[in-house]
Amino acid sequence: MNSLKPLLLSLLLSPLLSQANPKPLNEQLAYQLTESLTTEVGPRLAGSPGDRASVAWATKNLQALGFDKVWTEEFVTPYWQRGQARLEILSPYPQSLVLTALGGSVGTPANGIDASIVMFDSLEALIAAKPEQVKDKIVFINKAMTKDKSGSQYGKVVGARAKGAVEAARLGAKALIIRSVGTSSNRFAHTGKMTYDPAVPKIPAVAISVPDAQQLARVLTKAPEAKIKLQLDTQQTEDAVSHNVIGEITGSERPDEIVLIGAHLDSWDQGTGALDDGAGVGLVMATAALIKQQGQPKRTIRVVLYGNEEGGLVGARAYAAKHAKELDKHVLASESDFGAGRIWQFSTKFGPKSLPFAAEIQRELTPLQIQPGNNDAFGGPDVSVLKALGVPVVSLEQDGSDYFDYHHTPNDTLDKIDPAALQQNLQAWIRMTSKVANSTIDFRK
């Protein structure tokens, strides 16, 4: 754990600790919270028993950490259940493939769907196809995803997951199979949300792992007439209840001005949601709690643990609706939701007069090996809803080079988090949040 030493040293030299303060920061707190959530709750799909357990866990732990106010905000949400999935090549090379349902997919009839397959390189190639190529077949979109630090490749392949079933059904397909939207060659299938169009029949949609996609492509090259059978027994309930969980450190001078730091409490059901988004939950809880230990900030720091991000920002929209009248009091919002890799860049979305203050924050981040980004920050998925309503945001951008190796698979588990990298994240979140919460800047300007 030698790699922790520079961080420890830089923390000891940081402005935070130059204040008189008898109690040393617990640098392990973000990791400890992530460990606790992923072990004691585990998977927490929106609407499930795990989701309810996570709300109870968050409420209890925010209280235990000494937050000044802790409460939950209920919202209604769909509750989708994965059920069992089975995909078999029937002929000429009988074997089973590793698959998982895409989030929101309808199931098949109980005895499954038997069909031949038509393979496309991309969603665009499917859209350009003729109905006679596709009708009564199962469509297989075999588009590979490549790795990068920023996750920019995700957007290039995720369309097949989101819209593939609609486009396939429009041409008469019986079901959709996609190659997993992910960068791992391990035999895990990646789930994630898909959508339907009310004007087009709903067909089942699944992902197969990358090695299975390569195998299916080889089978189809050798035997284009291959027959497969898909069985899927997903279920959907429309009116489950879930909650956003909120904890506040009340500002000492400007309590009505809110610095919102967030993460999402829900996860997909296949793994324990350590990278997505247990690490984010641990980070923002620890950030606010540790800042309070150093003394009350001037502005209020509000930790928002969003429910049902994965199902389509359901909790984020509920939050924005409920707090519509106080959004102008949200001086800043930011979310941690890109795993647990080191933060390598800091970006803002500020008004022009606030850019000198962005440079001031940056000066505190530079010792953590974080470089300046741009003034076009994303902010994070849940926080993007607030950004669209005019709330200034910042992004502490994480190295996501291996994020899509694990994301949305059974392999998203605690052991994939490097505690030293999470500590670097915690340092950065504390410095940025403390700086903003102790300022009087209006970042809209």
Place this chain on the structure above:
Amino acid sequence: MNSLKPLLLSLLLSPLLSQANPKPLNEQLAYQLTESLTTEVGPRLAGSPGDRASVAWATKNLQALGFDKVWTEEFVTPYWQRGQARLEILSPYPQSLVLTALGGSVGTPANGIDASIVMFDSLEALIAAKPEQVKDKIVFINKAMTKDKSGSQYGKVVGARAKGAVEAARLGAKALIIRSVGTSSNRFAHTGKMTYDPAVPKIPAVAISVPDAQQLARVLTKAPEAKIKLQLDTQQTEDAVSHNVIGEITGSERPDEIVLIGAHLDSWDQGTGALDDGAGVGLVMATAALIKQQGQPKRTIRVVLYGNEEGGLVGARAYAAKHAKELDKHVLASESDFGAGRIWQFSTKFGPKSLPFAAEIQRELTPLQIQPGNNDAFGGPDVSVLKALGVPVVSLEQDGSDYFDYHHTPNDTLDKIDPAALQQNLQAWIRMTSKVANSTIDFRK
């Protein structure tokens, strides 16, 4: 594919090709055969339909490769089926763990076994326990395996898999859970054969993945009283039929002297058995076929593709029994069954007078970056049965650093093979086998 160039060059300079020979070797042949077996047959658990398909595949392909004789040898074998497995922590932190049955395990009653857990660091610690610690509980052996090139760590942990159920049952346990015998932090459970003792009750035995073992250990640290439920519906048939598949290149001068090169045709059912042992099958088939292309060897080269290695060398014992009277005509035996990593060392088990010839073989292997080993070669698992009966063996030792990342898991698939490394293997096998088959040395002396 620049890394192939040195191999290609060294092949062109090798004694084999210094003979007049119009037809260039197909350096891809081992990979092509492995690709064909793992794609067209896939998993091939002894006794299963995949096993029968693999016997048909091997027979057809040995014939197509121009072997002089091709035949099968039937044997009776147990046929064990994995069925479904489910392991849930019931309280206090409900969640499912990733598991798989150990090969040969009995199932649970249909509604499962509910119990609390007692955790041990090793098989030795379990053996040293008192019955009152274990009685009516589920035993969890949480011993980690570390990586090395030679696989020497496997022997240190596999005892828990092989004998854990007997030792746990002896102390009154209801079931056995082991941490996977493997080196990967991916969430795959490793299967492999376990055994029972007729004098001790048979209890179900499963492995959980490494991240799940870590999770269960964390749960037990927080909640030693945790309750779990195990459901397993394995099935065992005692009298299935399988086959060894044999192909020969008949010796031109000493046709009755047999150089046996082998691999096992069966695989576990979770993956497609690419590393274990599709690569070995591809290698020994290609070796003999490519040597014949260069001209008939003096001695007979017999390729033996063993059935049911995984269930306990069942095919190997059948071969030794059937060929008991001609074992003295087996001048040498060797097996490829340690994945598809580069060969880094060559070892023999020869009589002392043959050691100068071992050095001659070594001289041909040195240009392939293969170092001299010792005169205590293992030979390979199936071939070890012949070795015990006095047949000289050699080992072309592969780098197995990542073998136990994939071995016996769903992740043992074709994409894990580096074609360049497999070509280096093929070169080595051709050189060693050709040298031996064209010599007159008696390796027993």
